[in-house]
Amino acid sequence: MASLDQRCKALTKPARPGKKIHNAEGRRQIRLLSHVSVKIYRVTRQRRSRVTDVVDSKTRSRMMSGIRGKNTKPELALRKALHSRGFRYRLNDRRLPGHPDLVLPKYRTAILVHGCFWHRHEGCRFATSPSTRPEFWQAKFDENTRRDREVQQLITKQGWRLATVWECALKRSEQVTAVTDLLAGWLPGSSPIIEIPPPAFEPSEA
Numbered sequence: 207m208a209s210l211d212q213r214c215k216a217l218t219k220p221a222r223p224g225k226k227i228h229n230a231e232g233r234r235q236i237r238l239l240s241h242v243s244v245k246i247y248r249v250t251r252q253r254r255s256r257v258t259d260v261v262d263s264k265t266r267s268r269m270m271s272g273i274r275g276k277n278t279k280p281e282l283a284l285r286k287a288l289h290s291r292g293f294r295y296r297l298n299d300r301r302l303p304g305h306p307d308l309v310l311p312k313y314r315t316a317i318l319v320h321g322c323f324w325h326r327h328e329g330c331r332f333a334t335s336p337s338t339r340p341e342f343w344q345a346k347f348d349e350n351t352r353r354d355r356e357v358q359q360l361i362t363k364q365g366w367r368l369a370t371v372w373e374c375a376l377k378r379s380e381q382v383t384a385v386t387d388l389l390a391g392w393l394p395g396s397s398p399i400i401e402i403p404p405p406a407f408e409p410s411e412a
């Protein structure tokens with residue numbers, strides 16, 4: 207059994223910062239610490255909202271997925287589907303230009319899974335242009351497409367076949383199956399290049 211002293215102590219715990227208390231004269235006041243922390247909180251919120259305003263939330267989420275680049279959800283889905291069909295591949299093989307997402311040595315083939323936004327899928331609804339800082343984005347996109355062209359040329363020059371798969375073709379599981387069917391048919395052949403969907407395709411689903 208706790209002593210009377212201990213029980214009294216438990217009842218008179220010091221007030222938390224921010225708690226309204228009564229001072230010696232019986233007047234209500236707010237602890238100074240709580241006052242300071244409220245101020246800091248308000249400044250932080252203002253700063254955060256200024257940063258967020260630079261790009262809209264859609265753009266930000268695209269930026270985040272672009273930063274990841276590798277192992278995106280569509281790429282993982284395609285990898286899984288190819289693997290279950292018995293295709294074996296290496297990931298990001300450093301021996302090939304641009305370290306392609308998938309390399310199938312048996313078919314001397316590299317597969318690139320391209321995000322439509324970052325790699326500027328022509329005519330695709332997902333290749334939108336942010337309204338803020340247009341010059342900045344244009345420079346970024348130009349550099350991406352220039353590098354893509356260069357990588358494609360280098361890979362094919364080295365005698366490798368190249369499949370480019372756009373992420374808009376891998377949104378739903380039935381699409382992933384369709385793409386895998388296409389690749390399964392193309393891989394044993396001799397055609398040097400395939401693009402899925404073919405150029406000028408318009409995705410039907412958001």
Ligand SMILES: [Zn+2]
Nearest residue numbers: 322327330374
């Ligand atoms: Zn696309």
